[in-house]
Amino acid sequence: ICILLSFIPQVNAAQSEDPFPNIPFKLFAGFINLNFSSDITLATVLTILFSLLNNTDILNLHAQAKHSVHEDEYSVTANGWIKALATAIQTHLDAQINSAEMEDTQLFHSYERPKNLGSSKISVISKKLSILNLDPYERKEENLQPLKPISTSEIEPVLLVGPARITCSTPEKACIGRVLHINTRQHDRTKVTLIKGIKIYENAQIVSGFCTKCEAIYYADHKSLATSSNSEASQRNPDVSPKDCMIFNKAKYIKIGKSIWADRLFTNMVVNSVYHFHASTAAYTEFWNYTFSKGDENEYSPISRQQIWKAFIHETTRQISVSMNKTLVMPDNLLIQQIAKEAYLKLGQEGIIGDALNHSCKECTHDYKATADHINNDDNAAVVGIDENRTVPILREDAENMEYANMHDNAMETDHVPEPKVKMIVVDGIVMGPNHCAYQNCSEKLANAKTEVFCLRHETPRFYCVETICAPCGVVIAWTKFAKSEGACQIVEFLEKIYPTQETRPSYVCIDKACVVLKFLINSHNWNIWKTSTRFVVDSFHYINHRVKDYLCRTYCNPGPLNGSAPNLVVVERDIEGNEHYKQAFNTQACEQLNAWLGGFQSILNRMAVDNFNWTLHAMLFIHTQRVIKNKKKNKINKCKHRQNNRQMRMELRKMELKLIDLIRLNVYECKNLLE
Numbered sequence: 001i002c003i004l005l006s007f008i009p010q011v012n013a014a015q016s017e018d019p020f021p022n023i024p025f026k027l028f029a030g031f032i033n034l035n036f037s038s039d040i041t042l043a044t045v046l047t048i049l050f051s052l053l054n055n056t057d058i059l060n061l062h063a064q065a066k067h068s069v070h071e072d073e074y075s076v077t078a079n080g081w082i083k084a085l086a087t088a089i090q091t092h093l094d095a096q097i098n099s100a101e102m103e104d105t106q107l108f109h110s111y112e113r114p115k116n117l118g119s120s121k122i123s124v125i126s127k128k129l130s131i132l133n134l135d136p137y138e139r140k141e142e143n144l145q146p147l148k149p150i151s152t153s154e155i156e157p158v159l160l161v162g163p164a165r166i167t168c169s170t171p172e173k174a175c176i177g178r179v180l181h182i183n184t185r186q187h188d189r190t191k192v193t194l195i196k197g198i199k200i201y202e203n204a205q206i207v208s209g210f211c212t213k214c215e216a217i218y219y220a221d222h223k224s225l226a227t228s229s230n231s232e233a234s235q236r237n238p239d240v241s242p243k244d245c246m247i248f249n250k251a252k253y254i255k256i257g258k259s260i261w262a263d264r265l266f267t268n269m270v271v272n273s274v275y276h277f278h279a280s281t282a283a284y285t286e287f288w289n290y291t292f293s294k295g296d297e298n299e300y301s302p303i304s305r306q307q308i309w310k311a312f313i314h315e316t317t318r319q320i321s322v323s324m325n326k327t328l329v330m331p332d333n334l335l336i337q338q339i340a341k342e343a344y345l346k347l348g349q350e351g352i353i354g355d356a357l358n359h360s361c362k363e364c365t366h367d368y369k370a371t372a373d374h375i376n377n378d379d380n381a382a383v384v385g386i387d388e389n390r391t392v393p394i395l396r397e398d399a400e401n402m403e404y405a406n407m408h409d410n411a412m413e414t415d416h417v418p419e420p421k422v423k424m425i426v427v428d429g430i431v432m433g434p435n436h437c438a439y440q441n442c443s444e445k446l447a448n449a450k451t452e453v454f455c456l457r458h459e460t461p462r463f464y465c466v467e468t469i470c471a472p473c474g475v476v477i478a479w480t481k482f483a484k485s486e487g488a489c490q491i492v493e494f495l496e497k498i499y500p501t502q503e504t505r506p507s508y509v510c511i512d513k514a515c516v517v518l519k520f521l522i523n524s525h526n527w528n529i530w531k532t533s534t535r536f537v538v539d540s541f542h543y544i545n546h547r548v549k550d551y552l553c554r555t556y557c558n559p560g561p562l563n564g565s566a567p568n569l570v571v572v573e574r575d576i577e578g579n580e581h582y583k584q585a586f587n588t589q590a591c592e593q594l595n596a597w598l599g600g601f602q603s604i605l606n607r608m609a610v611d612n613f614n615w616t617l618h619a620m621l622f623i624h625t626q627r628v629i630k631n632k633k634k635n636k637i638n639k640c641k642h643r644q645n646n647r648q649m650r651m652e653l654r655k656m657e658l659k660l661i662d663l664i665r666l667n668v669y670e671c672k673n674l675l676e
Contacts, residue, residue: 161253
């Protein structure tokens, strides 16, 4: 019998890998037929081969155990090392066999069936693997060298990056279902670097297809809608620019550089790193090049910061397009900053997170209550969770807004208006933003962000803050930038933009400066627009300071009054022991919690141009909202499963209890019979 893998070529000791075994296929097939069952599958053969080639350390230990050098040691062919490998292979194959409902006949001849082997099953397999003899002692080398990791570069696949669609999808009836013809001639095919996951493939080829009717060109990541202004497609539809392209939301590969493409796993890793680790593109570039790049530190790195940035923009664009069920169409061959601008204009919705606008869950929406639960505190400034067992601080004599002391209390109430559902939103800002022009009433973007030259006629300050609207459950509803300050006028304009009608407005708006907003609405005679639908409250953290120095805030902006004046802001819950306690109905710190996470991007976002800032922040908030909603649904499903399991457990316990009662009754009956 010829030894299967003893033909490994000699290698220099300085090499880090041994070449892939270079043996005739006839020799390999003969070995398989001779040692394994004729029913063995190709998958099993490849599993055995690559298991051996990827466990050279175990094979080195096995070889040394076969060739002991001390007199008190025994040389064992089927030793523990090869048996351990054989056991692992058998366990893996057994799992595949069980899942496919096949018989365990792949590794044994008809006279070696497992039922006849008994405990020697693994020993037989280990002997078969030993016959492969991937053994450094069998090599004809002057200096004995252990096996090195086996290189697989010789068996890497040839990769062509082309369109995933097989027919034309242009809406015209004449094009639907038309075959795509190859558009790239052989001598024009570009060779590029392709990144799949963490593996880099050199010399992948780019191919494209075209439709002979509409002349659309299909690439792996997009479709050019027309090739020239005189094309038939442009003549049929004059609104379509000859340079427009349609982005494929489910593309397998994305172009991130002039000669670099990447798969969606790579681009997803970029987005997840930015989202979870607050990593800049420069930081991720260094991480990738130091971790996965081939070659030493003096060689050119295959990935640049600009390419990582392109991967981020293209991936977030597709993720948001899929979520919004839209297909993004934009001019072809745009610069990456122009793509970010175009994506925000067409997908950004001016900062509104579409999935969150109509979001509703138990944490942010409650059933309406006309009357409060039993409350025994008469002070309207007492806050639930803070003042149950202490004296509420009194209002200072020099408190602000005392001129509103004569206002009728009912003018500020909304709880008397019956609604089927009570909803709250939380508003707050975080001081961050890109630079913009400082000239009066001018907030234009930079002319050159790198040299800090803004609007050429004016100076260069920064946007004051980013204002967000959140649901108490953490879902982000909308965001915007405030250029000069976080004033009451800007806040009211932002709210009116997101909630233009009375029917869409929430029952409560929680903001740390609600008393300032309330005063602005009263003085500007706009309170009548809001008072029938919405009440403004301060979050609990800021309220305990405001209530001693601001009459308006103390009287009307309590986020959880203990006197029962706002029954929909306070709920009664039971602890584990069944004791009742009061709790705020809504989480008024939702925006503060969001800002704590969002602050991790501050150093990155502050250095961006306006267009890049807008898209990056919108993408992060959009992805954050998607994941919060997904986790809410997952938790709801888990709770349902938990309740179902508890119900089944109670039913089982009840059955056991009934059986035990029947058994006791039977024993009592038998005892009575014995006594009689």
